[in-house]
Every structure is written in C-alpha cells, then in structure tokens.
C-alpha cells in the first residue's frame with residue numbers, strides 16, 4: 001500500500017461502530033445518551049396495537065404523526081417531514097445540498113455524524129474553533145467560504161453538552177449568506193433549563209435556508225424505534241420529502257410517537273428527573289475534583305487526569321461510559337445521566353478510584 005492513503009477507504013476519523021471495552025456484564029449503560037427513564041406506556045401500547053397488522057405498510061407521509069407534532073409544537077404540519085431518526089434527516093440535508101468540492105461546516109467538537117455526512121457526499125468537513133467547549137458564532141461566520149453549503153450546529157451539542165442562547169442563534173442565522181443551509185440540530189432541546197435558550201423553531205421564521213431537527217430518541221425514550229423530524233420552509237420540506245426514504249418511518253414508530261406526544265406528562269416527568277440527576281451527577285463529580293462543563297443535555301463530560309483508567313474502572317464495576325478521544329477529547333468521559341440509583345453507582349465507583 002505504500003504511504004499513500006488507500007482511495008477506497010473513506011478517510012474519516014470517527015466510526016459509528018465502537019467495540020465495547022472488555023469487562024464483566026454491563027449493568028448500567030450510560031454510553032449512548034439514551035433515556036434512563038423509559039418510554040410512555042401509552043407509546044408502548046400503541047406500538048403493540050399496530051404490531052397486530054404488520055402486513056400493512058406505514059403511511060409514507062407520516063400524516064398522523066406530522067399532525068400530532070404540529071399540534072404539540074404549534075407548527076404547520078406541511079412544514080414538517082419525519083425521518084428514521086433525526087440522523088436520516090441530517091443525512092438528507094447533506095445529500096440535498098453538498099457534493100464533492102463543497103464544504104460542510106461545524107464546530108470543532110461538533111456531533112460525530114456531521115463529518116460522516118460530509119464524507120458520504122464527498123464534501124470537505126471544515127471545523128471552526130470553539131470557546132470553552134462551546135460554539136463560537138464569530139469563528140463559524142469567519143469559516144464560511146464560497147464553497148460552504150451546510151452549517152450543522154447541534155444545540156446543545158453532543159459530546160460537549162453546551163449550547164448557544166437564542167440571541168447568538170439569531171446572530172448566526174443573520175450573518176450567514178442565503179446560500180448556506182443552517183441546520184439547528186436540537187436533539188437535546190428538552191433538557192436545557194436556561195431561559196435564554198431557544199429550541200430554534202422560532203429562529204427558522206420564513207427563511208428557506210434554516211431548518212431545525214428534533215428527535216423522539218432522547219426525552220421521549222423511543223430510541224429503538226428511530227423517529228425524528230425536521231421543520232423548515234414548505235419549499236425545503238418538499239425537497240426533503242423527495243430525498244428521504246419512502247417508507248422511512250416504520251408503522252410502529254409512527255404509532256408510538258403519536259401516543260408519546262399525547263402523554264406530555266410522562267415526558268415532562270422524565271425530563272425533570274433527568275435534570276435533577278444531572279445536577280447531582282455534576283455536583284458529585286465536581287466534589288471529586290473534576291472539572292465538568294455546564295450541560296444542557298442528558299449527559300455530562302467530566303475531565304480526568306487519566307480518562308482511560310477511569311473508564312476501565314467504571315467498566316470493571318459494570319458501568320459503561322463513552323470515551324471521546326475520537327472527538328479529540330482524550331481526557332474526558334461522556335457519562336449519561338441515569339436514574340438516581342445509576343448516578344449513585346457512578347459516583348460510588350469513581351469515589352473508590354479518586355475519593
């Protein structure tokens with residue numbers, strides 16, 4: 001092979017498939033930012049009911065689900081498209097707008113799917129520096145070139161957990177040329193308890209080049225079913241509808257998501273418990289002398305003197321957390337916000353290592 005890269009192997013640093021580190025059986029999995037608080041029983045029942053007619057295709061237009069989202073968020077269903085997870089919709093935006101020779105822009109520690117989307121379409125992945133692990137609007141605007149087609153901003157971001165307030169989102173939107181599509185990926189929006197935060201839906205306004213993506217995988221606890229949605233102008237949604245998979249949201253997923261939206265009390269309770277756990281986890285980690293950025297998500301990102309040793313120690317206790325060295329953050333671990341008992345287990349384990 002010599003020292004030249006093999007052109008048939010995509011040159012990409014992050015992988016969606018990560019081996020589980022060896023150890024005893026995993027008792028507590030906090031490695032994927034899933035919900036530790038389950039899904040609404042009404043959503044489970046709705047999926048079970050739809051499972052009685054598996055011979056029938058799903059509605060390719062997700063009509064009932066778009067109507068339910070429209071009611072829940074006060075949006076026009078004609079400006080919504082649903083996806084097989086928000087992941088599919090991020091991919092669709094990449095495929096619609098970028099190709100070889102173009103640039104896809106995101107922040108230095110932006111969500112790992114952004115460079116994957118760029119790689120898939122052959123576009124260059126360009127990163128803008130962050131400030132204190134937080135997106136920097138000036139740096140993003142300075143990184144825009146004539147080739148920039150898409151700017152992905154996860155707000156709040158995975159794995160940093162940090163977010164930009166509404167005023168900064170608007171400054172970013174207004175500073176971008178109309179030729180750049182701004183994607184506000186608000187997968188964790190439910191978990192932010194900052195009044196200056198905006199989930200981005202109002203930021204879209206009448207603009208054709210701004211979209212927001214949301215997911216049922218996190219606060220709603222429906223990760224297994226893969227349901228996400230995108231909100232944008234009617235023209236943008238018409239494009240997304242042509243590029244997405246035809247039967248992209250399976251029938252069980254559509255039924256469960258509609259029912260989950262009807263059980264707002266369940267989601268509100270799950271989010272409240274996650275926020276309470278997050279505060280206790282962050283405080284406990286700080287008591288152990290670790291630096292922990294403020295998080296608006298269902299995970300935290302403490303910094304360790306030796307993150308590999310800390311991960312191995314937790315793993316030996318049956319607790320799985322994620323290293324983020326592939327993001328360029330070798331001294332941090334991403335630890336999901338679990339139930340009260342799971343938080344206790346993490347803190348007790350780390351106390352034995354560091355306390």
Ligand SMILES: Cc1ncc(COP(=O)(O)O)c(C=O)c1O
Pocket residue numbers: 032033084085086087088111154156157158185187214215216217223226227228
């Ligand atoms: C920032 C961000 N966006 C999008 C996703 C994808 O979510 P979905 O399950 O809707 O595909 C994730 C999943 O972890 C995420 O962290």
